[in-house]
Amino acid sequence: MASRQDHDYRPLLVSGPSLAARLFMLVIVSGILMIADHRAGYLDALRSTLMAGLYPLQRSVDAPFSAARWLSEGLATHSMLRRENGRLAEENRELRLRQMRLDALERENARLREASQTTARVIDRYLVAELVRVEMDRLRHRVLVNRGSTDGVYVGQPALDAQGVFGQVTRVGPVSAEVIMISDPAHALPVAINRTGMRTIAYGRGTLERIELPFLPGNADIEPGDLVVTSGLGGVFPPGYPVGEVEELLKEPGEQGLRVTVRPLARLSSDPEVLLAWYDNQLVEPVAPMSPNDGAEVP
Amino acid sequence: MARGTAWRTARMMLLGVTSTAACVVPLPNWLDPARPAFLSITLLWLVFAGPKPAGLLAAWLAGLLLDLLQGGMLGQNALAMVVTVAIALKFRLQVKTFEKPNQTLVVAGLLFIYEFLMFCTDSLAGLRGRGGWQWLYPVTSALLWPWLDELHKRVLGRH
Incomplete structure (x- = not known):
């Protein structure tokens, strides 16, 4: 007897609505879902669930890779660990020295801020x-992390790594959260050039190797190697945290402005973990935004 | 008979979960644009060679699953998937009779339509350009078609 699967699955009598x-x-x-999600953001709660x-x-899906990482770390040889330990001890001494200097600077900074009535x-x-x-x-640079609203993670929370700014939280689930990286084309970050204090906005370019400062005047005082830090405008990131180093200055023919590429300091491609930070942005003194677009945008 | 159906459903679910996992399994950044669209290929296989063609609702739900897993706009992959599968269903009987190389070309064409719809919705939403690499995966996916066809037939049986 021929089973049903031997035949083409096409009913003789068409029931229900047509294919079209x-x-x-x-x-x-x-279409309605896309508009509700992208334009209005009505579906955040549904998405979190x-x-x-x-x-x-x-x-x-990630488990075998985590296990492989764990195994390769576990199999590190004794001599490698000793070498690593020696290097870390040396690094720790250096960092402690630097920490002492920073403590002194922090105290001095606090005194100065007290004097000028501003807050840190x-x-x-x-x-x-x-x-x-x-x-x-598809050039959406996002990561999913294993912390969520049960850990107090909130939308807009800054994410950093040991080197610099990594991104910010865009969506929060109960036990996980999505972080948009500073290299995502939809991410904008208010920054300042550390040497001159000049403020601007850094945009992601969809590549991990560089972000861009597109709105600088042609005569801006900026040079390769300058450190770019967060400006603190927008209230998402605390000011003064390193973002990247100026790599290249591009002057497009026929354009007034300067396009500056910045190499991110955070190890965007290789970090196995990030730091989700809390800071008291209630202490932020009101600063007039420099443009209507100022502030970290999230899609 | 019922046991056979249950066994087939279980294998179908295994195929679905494996294809979904293959869509999100971590890959080196340089390799990611070439990641074959495993879930789309599985649905197209079900249409062209499977025991029972994937329905539009199943395609839409699979697209929605991709939207959630990839963190994109909700409904974007769902739209592209449902249109692609609808076209495949329309020409299903013709494509079924094709030789493997011709089927491969059809699959590549359908995946280009899929990516074109993604490109259009990205543009409408004002999302910035994604470079040219996103057009690579329809090619890599289509190249895998003959092998995946064979694999799927082994998992689910020939029809």
């Missing part, structure tokens, strides 16, 4: 978050 009608309906629903449901799948804004707490999934597809 179903397609039309689903296209309309998709669904993200929580998908977290086990994401975790299990520094990170007062941070949480180490492990990267569960890195999403570089």
Whole structure:
């Protein structure tokens, strides 16, 4: 007897809406979803719930890679560990010396701020978050981390690594959160040139190797090697944290402005974990934004 | 008979989960633009060679799953997937009779349509350009078609 699978699956009597009608309906629903999600952001709660449901799948996909990392770390030889330990001890001595100098500077800074009636804004707490999934597809530079609203993570929270600014939290689920990296084309970060104090905005370019300062005047005092730090405008990032180093100054023919490329200091491509930071931005003194676009944008 | 159906459903689910996992498994950055669209290929295989063609609702849900996993706009992959599968369903009977190389070309064409829809919705949403590399995966996916076709037939049986 021929089973049903031997035949083409096509009913003799067509029931229900036609292919075109179903397609039309689903296209309309998709369009409504896209508008509600992208333009209005109405679906954040729904997305968080669904993200929580998908977290086990994401975790299990990453599990073999985490296990491989764990195993390779476990298999590090004794001599390697001794060497590493020696290097870290040396680094620690150096850092402690630098810390002492910084403590002195911080005290001096506090005295000066007291004198000028302004307040300091520094990170007062941070949480180490492990990267569960890195999403570089289609130039959306996002990572999923294993901390969520149950750890107090909030949308807009700054994320850093040991070298510099990494990005900010865009979506939060109960046990996971999505972080947009500073290299994402949709990310804008208010920054300042450390040497001159000049403020501008750094945009992601969709590549991990560089971000861009597109709005600088042609005669701006800026040179390769200048350190770019957060300006603190917009209230998302505390001021003074390193973002990158000026790499190249490009003058487009026929254009007044200067396009500056910056090499991010954060190890965007290789960090296995990031620091989610809390800082008291209530202490931020009101500063007039430099342009209507000022402030870290998230899509 | 019922046991056979349950076994087939289980294998179908395994195929779905594996394809989804293959879409998000970590890859080196330089390799990521060439990542084959495993979930789309699986759905297209179900349309052209599977025991039962994937329906539009299943395609839409699979697209929505990709939207969630990739963190993009909700509905973007869903739209592209449902249109691609609808076209595949329309020409299903013709494509079924094609030889493998011709089927490969059809799959590449459908995935280019998929990516074109993604490109259009990105542009409408005002998202900035994604460079030229996003057009690479339809080619890598299509090149995998003959092998994935064979693999899927082994998992789900020939039809």
